[in-house]
Amino acid sequence: MTQQASHPLLRLAYKMDGLIDIVGRFSSWLALVIVVLVASNVILRYVASIGSVWSQELEWHLLATLILFGMSYAMLRGEHIRVDVFYAKYSPNMQRIVNCVGALLTISVALIFVWVSLHYVEQSYVIDETSPDPGGIASRWILKSFITIGFFLLALQSTAELIKALILPPKKQLTPHV
Secondary structure (H helix, E strand, O other): OOOOOHHHHHHHHHHHHHHHHHHHHHHHHHHHHHHHHHHHHHHHHOOOOOOOOHHHHHHHHHHHHHHHHHHHHHHOOOOOOHHHHHHHOOOHHHHHHHHHHHHHHHHHHHHHHHHHHHHHHHHHHOOOOOOOHHHHHHHOOHHHHHHHHHHHHHHHHHHHHHHHHHOOOOOOOHEEEE
């Protein structure tokens, strides 16, 4: 084991990567659930004239959850948005600086979303918010809590990326397959 690999912060970053990988792989199954749900809703609506407000609301709640949990997984896999036209031309040290600044900004924004969404979820819980539509989803605070969780996971993954950018030599910052 190299000295860098034994660095406690780097080990912590890889543990964060592992958690995000598990959440991301689990979340990816939501895409299949959404496809089955949408197909079922369409078939039931047009073939049997049966519709459900609850199942239609569930479609977009699951999609939002997939996106919220997928943000951190996309970052882990390097699939997040970056202007590679410029980034590729930077020196390794400049790339490190860009990665650190990007991680710090992402952590800041994600934590702001976490902080703001806590009140949003709490308010929903206190009033026992349900769908305004008859037959809609109850306990909306559960669904709204995914905003907090999703942005917390994004902050966590950004922290892991920051640690790797600071400790690993330039050009070796790619996450190993976990």
